[in-house]
Amino acid sequence: MIPFAKYHGCGNNFIIVKEQDVLGKDYSLLAQAVCCAATGIGADGLIVVREEPELEMVFYNMDGSRAPMCGNGIRCFAAYCFDNGIRTEAVYPVKTLAGEMIVNRIETSPFLVKISMGKPSFRSADFGVLDGSETFLAQELETTEGTFTVSSCFMGTVHTVVWVEEFPSESAASQLSNHPVFTEKTNVNFVKRMDSKTLAIKTFERGVGFTFACGTGACASLVMGIRQGRCGSKVTVRLPYGRLIIEQLPDGEVTMAGPAVRVAEGTYIQEEI
Numbered sequence: 621m622i623p624f625a626k627y628h629g630c631g632n633n634f635i636i637v638k639e640q641d642v643l644g645k646d647y648s649l650l651a652q653a654v655c656c657a658a659t660g661i662g663a664d665g666l667i668v669v670r671e672e673p674e675l676e677m678v679f680y681n682m683d684g685s686r687a688p689m690c691g692n693g694i695r696c697f698a699a700y701c702f703d704n705g706i707r708t709e710a711v712y713p714v715k716t717l718a719g720e721m722i723v724n725r726i727e728t729s730p731f732l733v734k735i736s737m738g739k740p741s742f743r744s745a746d747f748g749v750l751d752g753s754e755t756f757l758a759q760e761l762e763t764t765e766g767t768f769t770v771s772s773c774f775m776g777t778v779h780t781v782v783w784v785e786e787f788p789s790e791s792a793a794s795q796l797s798n799h800p801v802f803t804e805k806t807n808v809n810f811v812k813r814m815d816s817k818t819l820a821i822k823t824f825e826r827g828v829g830f831t832f833a834c835g836t837g838a839c840a841s842l843v844m845g846i847r848q849g850r851c852g853s854k855v856t857v858r859l860p861y862g863r864l865i866i867e868q869l870p871d872g873e874v875t876m877a878g879p880a881v882r883v884a885e886g887t888y889i890q891e892e893i
């Protein structure tokens with residue numbers, strides 16, 4: 621019997637459990653089981669809340685792969701910590717595999733939080749492009765659906781940004797995400813520039829597929845947009861189920877502000893994991 625909660629951030633949804641309730645389990649198998657909509661609860665990912673020796677977000681995609689960071693996930697993590705009395709301070713750090721992120725709560729009802737997401741890296745090796753290039757910017761990649769101009773960075777996790785007029789098919793998105801040049805695969809963000817302060821983004825996530833929102837992807841799109849002269853230092857990202865405000869500060873640090881919503885609480889009773 622595993623107590624769980626389900627939260628969403630702009631439609632990107634997660635099962636959240638406390639580590640003490642799942643100790644000894646294989647988290648990768650647990651993620652696959654609970655995230656499966658057909659035979660489990662259904663979610664894009666699993667978050668395990670580790671409280672000792674320090675507060676840490678342990679994140680798995682629905683396919684059981686581990687990701688270093690999740691932007692929508694960490695807002696949900698912060699809401700869960702607040703709702704469960706794990707952290708009620710307004711400002712505190714959270715450990716992730718991508719380093720320490722800072723939670724900065726703005727409002728509790730509705731829950732709104734700003735996260736310091738760290739700085740981007742444009743070094744190819746940092747996002748698994750090992751072809752000897754320094755950076756991977758404005759590169760042409762072929763798919764059976766056509767050629768795409770892509771630019772990659774590490775922003776919490778591995779990201780690729782593609783500027784588009786129309787969002788492409790799932791087949792094209794999947795081929796880019798799994799392109800052999802990306803040795804760790806990549807999350808792919810298709811970005812429509814509405815104006816210099818507004819982006820609309822559809823992300824094909826590694827380990828998931830198309831999701832309704834991707835927080836780290838929104839941050840990657842902003843930093844790429846700044847670098848490529850397509851947007852200013854602060855944008856609103858429009859998504860089907862909400863919006864995010866993303867900003868890059870003069871020192872390079874990226875912040876993401878947005879909501880997190882508690883959807884359900886319950887008990888997972890499948891015991892074979």
Ligand SMILES: N[C@H](CCC[C@H](N)C(=O)O)C(=O)O
Nearest residue numbers: 687690691692777834835836
């Ligand atoms: N949805 C997440 C990203 C999950 C990352 C994951 N799909 C990977 O890197 O494998 C976000 O809001 O930032």
